[in-house]
Each structure stands twice: as C-alpha cells, then as structure tokens.
Amino acid sequence: MTPFFGEFLGTMILIIFGAGVVAGVTLKGTKAEGAGWIVISIAWGLAVxxxxxxxxxxxxxxINPAVTVGFALVGDFPWSSVPAYITAQLLGAFTGAAAVWLHYYPHFAKTEDTAAKLGVFATGPAVRHRPSNLFSEVLGTFLLVFVMLAMGSQAFAEGVNPIIVGTLIMVIGLSLGSTTGYAINPARDLGPRLAHAFLPISGKGDSDWSYAWIPVVGPLLGGSLGALSYQAWFEGTTTPALWMAVTLFILAVIFAVVLEQQSASKKPVDYEVIHTKS
Incomplete structure (x- = not known):
C-alpha cells in the first residue's frame, strides 16, 4: 500500500466514524438520537x-493537512509529498462522508432540520462571530500539533501512541470544541462539506460556504504556529517562517473582523446552532 492510499484510507476511516457519530446523535429516528456532545467528542477521539x-x-x-503542513515547516516531512498527502486526505474525507450519507440514508429523509443535516458533514459555530470562531480553530489546532510534537519526544510503550493522540483529540473537543465544533482539520471540514454540496441529500439546505474558510484557514494557521512554536521553544530554533505565520494569523484576524463588521451592518442571517465535531 502506498502512502497516498494510506492517507486516503485513514482519513476515510476518520470521517466514517466521526461524521457517523454526529449523524447518530443529531438525525431523527436513530437509536443514539440526542446522546449529546460528550458522546461525539469521545467518538471523534477514538476515530483518530x-x-x-x-x-x-x-x-x-x-490524516490532516494542518499536521502535514506543520510537520513540513519544521523539517519533519518533505514538502514534495505535501500536495499528494493533502489530495489524499480531501478525497478520503469526501468518500467517508458519502459512506455516512448512504448508511444513514432513511434518517436524512426523516430529518427536517437542514442545519442538523449540514452538521453531519461540516462544522459550524455555536455563536457566529468570525474573529472568535477563527481564534477557536487556531487555538485548538495549535494545541493539537504542538502537543503531538512534544509527545514525539517522549518514550511510550510500543503501540500506545495512537491512544495518546486520540485522548488529545478528546480533550480538545471536550474543553474547546463546543464553540465551533472543532474542525482542527481542513480536510475533515472541506471534504465532507463538498460532499454535502454535491450529494442528493434529501431536503438539505445550503452548505454555508460563507463560513467554510474558517475551518480551513484556522487549522492551517494553528498547525503552522504550533509546529513552529515547538521548534522555537523546545529546540531553540526560530525561523522566518514563524514570523510569517504570525503575520498571516494577524491578517486573518483583521480580515475576520472586517467581515464581521460588514455583516453587522446588514440584516443578520439567522443560522441555527450546529452541534458537531472536527
């Protein structure tokens, strides 16, 4: 098996389990309906x-472009392999989302809430405030990549590392994830959001593309900052890439603030709360 297919398969498995638990909790008529945020957070950690x-x-x-880019920035992964990895991750996420749709097909038809249907595929904020939503995604992914790199310097018993990483995903979800659904993974959000847009899902609404940039840009910035900060603080190596990432983060926040001000000057859109994962 090639690394490309490995990333495809791994991301597909992640989304089948992760989006699958969201569907079970939020769609009508399932045996897990209403099980809640704790169930979703635990299942996403186990999915990873x-x-x-x-x-x-x-x-x-x-299984996450933010991890791939972050590792490449600090020299732990070759840049030449980054495009192939990200492509595989997006394709795997799309395919996994399509599998979840087929699995829960009659429950999508039974569910009238379009926000709940979108929430199976893509993340959405509990309170729509772009600067805060962006910061939430940056912070969650910063901690993900930073702690993963820190864990890489520790000696664990063979085979334990995946459990540790899954626990990290769970704690991010339980402590920080309830604001935006913690995508912390551009492929996790964009791939399934594309599936929502293209699949003939019964009674679906729009795919909320006005928000879609946040769970892509936020995790990429957070992962980059997490990796470069670890390199600077733990290894004593500060590169121009760190200051570039900081600058891009500031520019992204300014952009989000401007969008929020423009939105506030118009008639607000009534988006329903989407309780889902990343």
Whole structure:
C-alpha cells in the first residue's frame, strides 16, 4: 500500500466514524438520537485512534493537512509529498462522508432540520462571530500539533501512541470544541462539506460556504504556529517562517473582523446552532 492510499484510507476511516457519530446523535429516528456532545467528542477521539492504528505504519497517519503542513515547516516531512498527502486526505474525507450519507440514508429523509443535516458533514459555530470562531480553530489546532510534537519526544510503550493522540483529540473537543465544533482539520471540514454540496441529500439546505474558510484557514494557521512554536521553544530554533505565520494569523484576524463588521451592518442571517465535531 502506498502512502497516498494510506492517507486516503485513514482519513476515510476518520470521517466514517466521526461524521457517523454526529449523524447518530443529531438525525431523527436513530437509536443514539440526542446522546449529546460528550458522546461525539469521545467518538471523534477514538476515530483518530483507529485511523492511526490502521495506516500509521504506511503513511504515519497525518490524516490532516494542518499536521502535514506543520510537520513540513519544521523539517519533519518533505514538502514534495505535501500536495499528494493533502489530495489524499480531501478525497478520503469526501468518500467517508458519502459512506455516512448512504448508511444513514432513511434518517436524512426523516430529518427536517437542514442545519442538523449540514452538521453531519461540516462544522459550524455555536455563536457566529468570525474573529472568535477563527481564534477557536487556531487555538485548538495549535494545541493539537504542538502537543503531538512534544509527545514525539517522549518514550511510550510500543503501540500506545495512537491512544495518546486520540485522548488529545478528546480533550480538545471536550474543553474547546463546543464553540465551533472543532474542525482542527481542513480536510475533515472541506471534504465532507463538498460532499454535502454535491450529494442528493434529501431536503438539505445550503452548505454555508460563507463560513467554510474558517475551518480551513484556522487549522492551517494553528498547525503552522504550533509546529513552529515547538521548534522555537523546545529546540531553540526560530525561523522566518514563524514570523510569517504570525503575520498571516494577524491578517486573518483583521480580515475576520472586517467581515464581521460588514455583516453587522446588514440584516443578520439567522443560522441555527450546529452541534458537531472536527
């Protein structure tokens, strides 16, 4: 098996389990309906663990463009492989989302809430405030990549590392994830959002593309800052890439503030709360 297919398969597994638990909790008529945020957060953590166990020996199981880019920035992954990895991750996420749609097909038809249907595929904020939503995604992904790199310097018993990473995903979800649904992974959000847009889902609404840039840009910035900060603080190496990432973060926040001000000057859009994962 090639690393490309490993990333495809690992990300597909991640989304089948992750989006699958969201569907079970939020769609009508399932046996898990209404099980709540704790169930979603735990299942996403376990989904990451299972994906790493499956394809870790093949591709190192990045299953997340923010991890791939962050590792490349600090020299732990070759830049030449970044485009292929990200492509595989997006394709895997799309395919996993399509599988979840087929699995829950009658429940999508039974569910009238279009926001709940979108929430199976893509993240959305509990309170729509772009600067805060962006910061939430940056912070969550910063901690993800920073702590993953820190854990890489520790000696664990063989086979334990995937459980540790899954636990990290769970704690991010339980402590920080309830603001935006913690995508912390551009492929996790963009791939399934594209699936929502293209699949003939019964009674679906729009795919909320006005928000879609936040769970892509936020995790990429957070992952980059997490990796470069670890390199600076723990290894004593500060590169121009760190200051570039900081500058891009500031510019992204300014852009989000401007969008929020423009939105506030217009008639507000009534988006329903989407309780889902990343």
């Amino acid at each position: 663990t299972m994906a790493i166990y499956t394809v870790g020996p093949i591709s190192d199981a990045h």
